[in-house]
Amino acid sequence: MLDFIVKRFFQGILVVFLVLTAVFFLMRLSGDPTTLFLPQDASREQIEAFQHQMGLDRPLYVQYGEFMGNAVQGDFGESLRTQQDALQSVLDRLPATFQLAAAALILALVIAIPLGVLSAYYRNSIFDRVAVGLTVIGQAIPTFWMGLLLIFLFAAQLKILPSGGAGTPIHMILPMLTLAFYSTARFTRFTRSAMLDVLQQDFIRTAKASGTPTFPLIMKYALKNSLIPIITLVALDLGELLGGAVITEIVFSWPGVGRLIEQALMTRDFPVVLAGVFIIALIYTVINFLADVIYAYVNPQIRVK
Amino acid sequence: MAESILEIKDLKIQFQNGKHIVQPIREVSFQIKAGQTVGIVGESGSGKSVTSLAVMGLLPDRISSIPSGEILFDGKELTKLKEKEWRKIRGNEISMIFQEPMTSLNPVFTIGQQLSEPLKRHRQLSNKEQKAAIIKVLKQVGIPRPEQIIHEYPHQLSGGMRQRVMISMALLCEPKLMIADEPTTALDVTIQAQILSLLKKITSKKDRSLMLITHDLGVVAEMCDWVVVMYAGVIVESAEVNELFDRPLHPYTRGLIQSLPSNNERKSKLYAIQGQVPKPEQVKQGCIFANRCPLAMEKCFQESPPAFQEDGHLSKCWLQSSDEGVVR
Amino acid sequence: MAEDYLVKVQNLKKYYEVSKGMFKQKTIIRAVDDVSFSIKRGETYALVGESGCGKSTTGKTILGLTDATAGEIYFQGKDITKISYSDMRKLRKDFQMIFQDPYASLNPKKTVREILMEPLRIHKKFEGKEREKKIHEILEIVGLSKSHLHRYPHEFSGGQRQRIGIARAVILQPDFIIADEPVSALDVSVQSQVINLMLDLQKEFGLTYLFISHDLSVIEHMTDRVAVMYLGKIVEVAETEELFENPKHPYTQALISAVPVAHPREERKRIILKGDVPSPANPPKGCPFHTRCPFAMDICSEKAPEEVFFTDGHKATCHLYTNSKEEIKDVIRNS
Amino acid sequence: ACTEETAGGEDSGGEGSGDGGDSKDSIVIGFESDAATLMANTDVNYVTDAQIRNIYEPLIERDIETKDYVPNLAESWENIDELTWRFQLKEGVTFHNGAEFNADAVKFSIDYILDESNQSFYRSRWVDIEEVTVISPYEIEITTSRPFPDLMERITEDLLIMEPGYVEDVGNDTAANEPVGTGPYQFVEWSRDNHLKLEAYDDYWKGEPEIKNVEFRYIPEFSSRLSAFLSGEVDLFKNIPVDSVAEIENDDNSKIGEASSSRINYVALNTFHDGPLQDQKVRQAINYAVDVDSLLENVLNGYGTKITGPLSPVNSGYVETEDYGYDPDKAVELIEEAGYTPEEISLTLETPSGRYPMDNQVAQAIAAQLGEIGIQVDVSVNEWGNHLERIQNREMGDMFILGWGPAFEQQGTIGNLFTEDAPYSSFHDEEIDQEIYDANGTFDPDDRFDAYAELQRKLVEQAVWVPLWQQADLYAVRSDLDFEPRVDERIVIYDMSWE
Amino acid sequence: MASSIPNEPLIPEDDSLAFSQKTKAAEFFTSLLHSWTGLLGVAIIFILLFLSIFGHWIAPYDPVKTELTAKLLPPLTDGHLLGTDHLGRDLLSRIILGARISVIIGLSTVLIAGLIGTVIGIISGFFRGWIDIVLMRLVDVQLSFPFILLVLIINAVLGAGLKNIIISLAIGGWVIFARVIRSEVLALREKDFIQAAVATGVSRFEILIKHIVPNLFTPMIILASLQISSFIIAEASVSFLGFGVQPPTPAWGNMLSEGKDFIFSAWWLITFPGLAIIITALGINLFGDWLRDTLDPKIKGK
Numbered sequence A: 001m002l003d004f005i006v007k008r009f010f011q012g013i014l015v016v017f018l019v020l021t022a023v024f025f026l027m028r029l030s031g032d033p034t035t036l037f038l039p040q041d042a043s044r045e046q047i048e049a050f051q052h053q054m055g056l057d058r059p060l061y062v063q064y065g066e067f068m069g070n071a072v073q074g075d076f077g078e079s080l081r082t083q084q085d086a087l088q089s090v091l092d093r094l095p096a097t098f099q100l101a102a103a104a105l106i107l108a109l110v111i112a113i114p115l116g117v118l119s120a121y122y123r124n125s126i127f128d129r130v131a132v133g134l135t136v137i138g139q140a141i142p143t144f145w146m147g148l149l150l151i152f153l154f155a156a157q158l159k160i161l162p163s164g165g166a167g168t169p170i171h172m173i174l175p176m177l178t179l180a181f182y183s184t185a186r187f188t189r190f191t192r193s194a195m196l197d198v199l200q201q202d203f204i205r206t207a208k209a210s211g212t213p214t215f216p217l218i219m220k221y222a223l224k225n226s227l228i229p230i231i232t233l234v235a236l237d238l239g240e241l242l243g244g245a246v247i248t249e250i251v252f253s254w255p256g257v258g259r260l261i262e263q264a265l266m267t268r269d270f271p272v273v274l275a276g277v278f279i280i281a282l283i284y285t286v287i288n289f290l291a292d293v294i295y296a297y298v299n300p301q302i303r304v305k
Numbered sequence B: 001m002a003e004s005i006l007e008i009k010d011l012k013i014q015f016q017n018g019k020h021i022v023q024p025i026r027e028v029s030f031q032i033k034a035g036q037t038v039g040i041v042g043e044s045g046s047g048k049s050v051t052s053l054a055v056m057g058l059l060p061d062r063i064s065s066i067p068s069g070e071i072l073f074d075g076k077e078l079t080k081l082k083e084k085e086w087r088k089i090r091g092n093e094i095s096m097i098f099q100e101p102m103t104s105l106n107p108v109f110t111i112g113q114q115l116s117e118p119l120k121r122h123r124q125l126s127n128k129e130q131k132a133a134i135i136k137v138l139k140q141v142g143i144p145r146p147e148q149i150i151h152e153y154p155h156q157l158s159g160g161m162r163q164r165v166m167i168s169m170a171l172l173c174e175p176k177l178m179i180a181d182e183p184t185t186a187l188d189v190t191i192q193a194q195i196l197s198l199l200k201k202i203t204s205k206k207d208r209s210l211m212l213i214t215h216d217l218g219v220v221a222e223m224c225d226w227v228v229v230m231y232a233g234v235i236v237e238s239a240e241v242n243e244l245f246d247r248p249l250h251p252y253t254r255g256l257i258q259s260l261p262s263n264n265e266r267k268s269k270l271y272a273i274q275g276q277v278p279k280p281e282q283v284k285q286g287c288i289f290a291n292r293c294p295l296a297m298e299k300c301f302q303e304s305p306p307a308f309q310e311d312g313h314l315s316k317c318w319l320q321s322s323d324e325g326v327v328r
Numbered sequence C: 001m002a003e004d005y006l007v008k009v010q011n012l013k014k015y016y017e018v019s020k021g022m023f024k025q026k027t028i029i030r031a032v033d034d035v036s037f038s039i040k041r042g043e044t045y046a047l048v049g050e051s052g053c054g055k056s057t058t059g060k061t062i063l064g065l066t067d068a069t070a071g072e073i074y075f076q077g078k079d080i081t082k083i084s085y086s087d088m089r090k091l092r093k094d095f096q097m098i099f100q101d102p103y104a105s106l107n108p109k110k111t112v113r114e115i116l117m118e119p120l121r122i123h124k125k126f127e128g129k130e131r132e133k134k135i136h137e138i139l140e141i142v143g144l145s146k147s148h149l150h151r152y153p154h155e156f157s158g159g160q161r162q163r164i165g166i167a168r169a170v171i172l173q174p175d176f177i178i179a180d181e182p183v184s185a186l187d188v189s190v191q192s193q194v195i196n197l198m199l200d201l202q203k204e205f206g207l208t209y210l211f212i213s214h215d216l217s218v219i220e221h222m223t224d225r226v227a228v229m230y231l232g233k234i235v236e237v238a239e240t241e242e243l244f245e246n247p248k249h250p251y252t253q254a255l256i257s258a259v260p261v262a263h264p265r266e267e268r269k270r271i272i273l274k275g276d277v278p279s280p281a282n283p284p285k286g287c288p289f290h291t292r293c294p295f296a297m298d299i300c301s302e303k304a305p306e307e308v309f310f311t312d313g314h315k316a317t318c319h320l321y322t323n324s325k326e327e328i329k330d331v332i333r334n335s
Numbered sequence D: 001a002c003t004e005e006t007a008g009g010e011d012s013g014g015e016g017s018g019d020g021g022d023s024k025d026s027i028v029i030g031f032e033s034d035a036a037t038l039m040a041n042t043d044v045n046y047v048t049d050a051q052i053r054n055i056y057e058p059l060i061e062r063d064i065e066t067k068d069y070v071p072n073l074a075e076s077w078e079n080i081d082e083l084t085w086r087f088q089l090k091e092g093v094t095f096h097n098g099a100e101f102n103a104d105a106v107k108f109s110i111d112y113i114l115d116e117s118n119q120s121f122y123r124s125r126w127v128d129i130e131e132v133t134v135i136s137p138y139e140i141e142i143t144t145s146r147p148f149p150d151l152m153e154r155i156t157e158d159l160l161i162m163e164p165g166y167v168e169d170v171g172n173d174t175a176a177n178e179p180v181g182t183g184p185y186q187f188v189e190w191s192r193d194n195h196l197k198l199e200a201y202d203d204y205w206k207g208e209p210e211i212k213n214v215e216f217r218y219i220p221e222f223s224s225r226l227s228a229f230l231s232g233e234v235d236l237f238k239n240i241p242v243d244s245v246a247e248i249e250n251d252d253n254s255k256i257g258e259a260s261s262s263r264i265n266y267v268a269l270n271t272f273h274d275g276p277l278q279d280q281k282v283r284q285a286i287n288y289a290v291d292v293d294s295l296l297e298n299v300l301n302g303y304g305t306k307i308t309g310p311l312s313p314v315n316s317g318y319v320e321t322e323d324y325g326y327d328p329d330k331a332v333e334l335i336e337e338a339g340y341t342p343e344e345i346s347l348t349l350e351t352p353s354g355r356y357p358m359d360n361q362v363a364q365a366i367a368a369q370l371g372e373i374g375i376q377v378d379v380s381v382n383e384w385g386n387h388l389e390r391i392q393n394r395e396m397g398d399m400f401i402l403g404w405g406p407a408f409e410q411q412g413t414i415g416n417l418f419t420e421d422a423p424y425s426s427f428h429d430e431e432i433d434q435e436i437y438d439a440n441g442t443f444d445p446d447d448r449f450d451a452y453a454e455l456q457r458k459l460v461e462q463a464v465w466v467p468l469w470q471q472a473d474l475y476a477v478r479s480d481l482d483f484e485p486r487v488d489e490r491i492v493i494y495d496m497s498w499e
Numbered sequence E: 001m002a003s004s005i006p007n008e009p010l011i012p013e014d015d016s017l018a019f020s021q022k023t024k025a026a027e028f029f030t031s032l033l034h035s036w037t038g039l040l041g042v043a044i045i046f047i048l049l050f051l052s053i054f055g056h057w058i059a060p061y062d063p064v065k066t067e068l069t070a071k072l073l074p075p076l077t078d079g080h081l082l083g084t085d086h087l088g089r090d091l092l093s094r095i096i097l098g099a100r101i102s103v104i105i106g107l108s109t110v111l112i113a114g115l116i117g118t119v120i121g122i123i124s125g126f127f128r129g130w131i132d133i134v135l136m137r138l139v140d141v142q143l144s145f146p147f148i149l150l151v152l153i154i155n156a157v158l159g160a161g162l163k164n165i166i167i168s169l170a171i172g173g174w175v176i177f178a179r180v181i182r183s184e185v186l187a188l189r190e191k192d193f194i195q196a197a198v199a200t201g202v203s204r205f206e207i208l209i210k211h212i213v214p215n216l217f218t219p220m221i222i223l224a225s226l227q228i229s230s231f232i233i234a235e236a237s238v239s240f241l242g243f244g245v246q247p248p249t250p251a252w253g254n255m256l257s258e259g260k261d262f263i264f265s266a267w268w269l270i271t272f273p274g275l276a277i278i279i280t281a282l283g284i285n286l287f288g289d290w291l292r293d294t295l296d297p298k299i300k301g302k
């Protein structure tokens, strides 16, 4: 167990390190942020002064070395745009992102698992077909389109929900729905197919043969087996929801990490991009680790005694 | 004859996969008397498992149906039962041991949890009583340290142990009939011997009936009182066990017995039945075995033979018809 | 005499390193643990034992499908454990394998013709027309026809596939064939067809078989000598008839006694072994069988037994025979 | 942080709904992005500036009608010599924290810009300042290292006064998040990328503002912004695409505010590379072939004010220049005179997307217009950062669309666009270079005006670019809000009121 | 979408995978006729391909021709079936021509990503050892990052445009191919028929090319068909953020991006391209699902 944790810890560090390295060089390749920050009328000398000030005129490897040296100490530098501590800016956005992701995830699970279970149980019935149809359509709808549609309906036409911003729980409804939509489709499908898989297993027949009625059979015997693979998927999706909700965050003006990174990308605010990438890679790694641990916990076959 | 615990009459079972209809069970009739161990032998795909599932009411929903025939259990017609009524029977009056001990237990529940299931469904017992009852059967099937085992998960047990757990589960509610579908095929020889002797011990006590499904004639010879030989969804021969081995009537049964290596001289060519078992959709008119039968006659290809019977020894072969005379 | 041995295996070891589950440490599985035996030209040598005892691993290691951890394998007097993959390739025309699972051993994307052509092509045997002729010939020998040439494996039944597998193995006319449970996946009626085929081929081509099986009645029927394996070790070797008549090792005895009878009236005294085969990852100390042995003595759990030789090359590895004969009888009687 | 947001959100919801009727004293203003920092004198971006100008104040303001400098925190000023300026400051002004406004604050604010470690983006404009000297508590002197006529402009446009005691006390980081100024509104709460809340400063020296509570809300997506406006969450926001104007006009509670901005849009004709554009005649031809009126009418729905030269009438020093007008025949003629046929000219036109009103649509329409006379134009759209970088690195293709401003001084535009150093027009001519240099050094206002007037005429004659228009700044405004859009894009809440 | 996750198991059981040439087509066809979802998917894909090839002839108007006097016409006016956009371009024509871009992007990304991923997966799975470790770490690195952000970052480096969006999507998308193919190869390696080939003396290279690769086609095709739609959607998302295919080239993503500002005034501008994307993704997904169900007996199941 300890072995495993130590191994995963170092693996995680390696992964985060490599991600940072890759993004560092990618960002430098993306161009020079100077023009974006200085006034348009800045002269050549002024530009050079800025580059010098920001350390952009030094050889890449020196910049990289310094960046890594500082990053190890949790110092990603200051945002070029806001001059705030880059890491802090990202951390400040994290709660909003977490809130949204958690809400969306819970919503998705609450809808998807019963739907997937029923769908699998009533395989090939009308209900199943409708459910499967919805999931296929759900996976075909781009997030931003869904977002726009919801804004159009609930904010512009019906005027019952705010179109964006954060603050009250009401503000969260539309972005949560948007984010949950895709996940719900995925989870439903996955639950359904995991359930179908399980329902074909011999041990289900065994349970039936000992007179177990349908409801406990499904809820107790089959679902627990299906939940095990779902955990991995949920972990992956949580990662995606945390880091990949860029579009939803933009459409609904949600002050989260994704939007911050996108903005930083557009303005080539390197320190913020890197800090954001760092946090996301870290979260991913941690979530995956936790998923493995939970997986091992609920799956007695690999649990340590 | 009177106390047959299970009687199957002219059972037909069909599966429908989309527009495809197959009938893997076409004519099956046999009975099991109280206290008897009846062996059902036949090669892969002959319909042994499907038959047993029909007796348990576990044929897959929607895609399977029983177009005709009856299954009488203790005088009760089972084919028309509702799911609720089935539940009272399953695990309680009829129980089943499956072929694959590795996959027949739920990997995420402890042995104890799984064993308590039939008790929960069919007996009103306190937790303590449940535990006591479980430990008792576990001891009965020869599982060491049952108090510990009930807290373990299936994957922590070996194949033999798991099969014992399956057997104990089948025994828990003292059913009138047990069905064992190839309970030892997946096991090693030495473990197989353990399990067979256990089953023997169990059936010899009280009068438990056992329907033992196998493809191994040796197991039949070892275990059974009565034998039913199936071939491609049809019962071709059925007889008392000694009678069957001494005087097999159907060429298929004869072939099976003759091809046992121990019935052949060492290093000589084994007796072999030519060809292979037809799939359910390949069945043509006439005797189903005709195309592989060394004694096949014209008639065999045209008309399927009825069940000829002689002192309870049944055989579905034209050779038994009076005008041809009984061979041997 | 020594030249008579086609295959000679000496102190062969094959250990697998596996990590089970994500939290668990690596464990070493001693699949084959110090095994020596020799196979004479033209004989059928059987390897018998329970699941997981290392039969297949032994076979695959001999064929160089996995590398041996230690030990030597002599084929026609040459040690083949030390030669390179490409040198080994050339040798392969002389030894072949028949696999257990007829469904997994044929490439589903290739026709029968392609499957049979490959060995000829690889070893540059014959030219164009002749190759076709050879393929037709071999198909006929294994009981298939030309009409099957362009079909894919999935269009055949298990028995037919096994025939194709056998055809592939013998098309190069090798000297030596390892058959790993060639019939255990087959139906009873087809099983005898395949056994007959193997017997025929042996006669026709003078093949030497290493026949791996757990089915003692088949072994008794068709093999010349038997090695009994238990937990990666060979515990007894004897001529087949001798072994079945006069098994020495308690494990062999139990194994033979466990075979179901052929007739309901036949009586047989059973030795029912207690417990299960221990894991090869964690084999018992001393004699690996002592945990289940009805005759286990104190020494069995302490010291691994030495080989004991009886008449006609019959040998067993058991402490019962390392002491004097008298004591043995006592032990057996008292049990 | 979550609880803060929630708490903040609740009362904002109350204000935002805006149905309080007569008792209404709060406003919600939508912005496409957050302020980069609330520190004054740091970020040049208009979004930041527009917001913090309600907190901080400049020394001098500009009358947007007359374009004259008018006193604010400075009461008067004089030029001692070409290198020395002296300012008299207003007395009795207090910062939000109660501290007195005085000369120290001014010196501190300028020094803040000049201090390299503060990384002010304004610093580059202020490098010619030599020293700031406090003469008396309400008198200050600035000396420059060379004649710097532009200083007035810089003081007016850039400089905002910070409270030195506060900044030194709490440090730059805190001051950047919780600003203290002398302006009409004081800081309440800032949730990054979410909102900024201000409240009226009771002791404001010009008198208490009418609107008491202000919230800037950040909504990056236009459609979300619009929907927030239409649903009443937001009372005011800027930058409406021209095609959405009707939508707002049709809404009963809304109106459109329009101002002709001092920001101009143009099509640059790149002469840095070899090619037909180095030929004056070809450049002129393109000027003839682009129908600016039609673009304005059809693409911009008439929102915008046509310009004909390098400056807009808003700029000081503007003189009227000749309009090329739309004359495709003349264009073809000129091209042929230059030794080409239109068909053999193939040009690229690069544009950002969404940076200026309808920018990429304008580019596509221009391509179509040039296509009419046979010139093949390939439009490509650049991400904004790339666009700027390509210009800066002189990697731009033949033509590109860019905006400039808001600027008032002629030097700010001409000096920064048409010299060899400045790539933003990508036009360069040695003679003009020299004239610009000379004009910039001219201190006498009249001489300076004449020099620039001449330059404007020359630049038009050279057809250095295709002048398009002054951007129309379009605001969506709650109909009962008294709000006058300004040419300088500033949003002065102090001047607003509810009817 | 990188979560183009191991949704359902992709590894098909080998034996029912194989169809003999003759029966293959027939069996395929009948199985298609029996599945209306599969048929619908195929129909949509055919329409899409048809439009992308013959779009120029079918489109009623020049899709890039601006007609400023006829801008923002609602559907069904003046011969514009789906209306016009803010530059007076015919929406229907643009959607028809946009199909081509979607097809190009879908196919070429899946081709590039599939190729890279497959090659890496094969190398990793077949040769194992250190190269496997290195490559799989690379995969880990990439998987510890949201797909869409990755694509954005790469696009920020490369700049916008058709070619670049394809490259960035491919870079973002190869991982899943590598993973799936690697595990397929690992599974194949252990198969008896590979062992049989080794035993016959087939060289390693030939084993790879003749025995392993042909058995990868099915999982590759299934995976590819399931990935295409996520690439198409991802392109639209990236275009929505301003990267991606740039105007005036008609692509559904940039049409949406341009149209989103008109959500209140001209609903058709985001509605129809959006529907086009959805229908396309739907069609491809249906087809992919059907393909998997047909080729993968595990799901088809008993």
Ligand SMILES: Nc1ncnc2c1ncn2[C@@H]1O[C@H](COP(=O)(O)OP(=O)(O)OP(=O)(O)O)[C@@H](O)[C@H]1O
Residues within 6 Å of the ligand: B015, B016, B017, B022, B024, B042, B043, B044, B045, B046, B047, B048, B049, B050, B051, B060, B215, B279, B280, E302
């Ligand atoms: N769900 C099903 N759908 C269609 N056909 C089925 C189904 N289940 C079984 N069959 C068919 O019914 C026939 C009998 O199958 P069954 O499992 O009873 O054989 P068996 O005698 O038990 O064979 P084995 O020894 O292999 O277990 C087979 O041909 C099989 O293909």
Ligand SMILES: Nc1ncnc2c1ncn2[C@@H]1O[C@H](COP(=O)(O)OP(=O)(O)OP(=O)(O)O)[C@@H](O)[C@H]1O
Residues within 6 Å of the ligand: C016, C017, C018, C029, C030, C031, C032, C049, C050, C051, C052, C053, C054, C055, C056, C057, C058, C214, C280
């Ligand atoms: N590739 C492998 N990696 C790890 N362990 C292996 C591998 N192959 C075999 N083993 C282990 O080695 C031991 C011997 O396996 P082997 O397949 O040789 O047994 P066997 O006697 O052929 O059994 P069976 O009768 O089941 O085929 C088993 O415990 C098995 O789990």
Ligand SMILES: [Mg+2]
Residues within 6 Å of the ligand: B048, B049, B050, B181
């Ligand atoms: Mg069966």
Ligand SMILES: [Mg+2]
Residues within 6 Å of the ligand: C055, C056, C057, C180
């Ligand atoms: Mg084996």
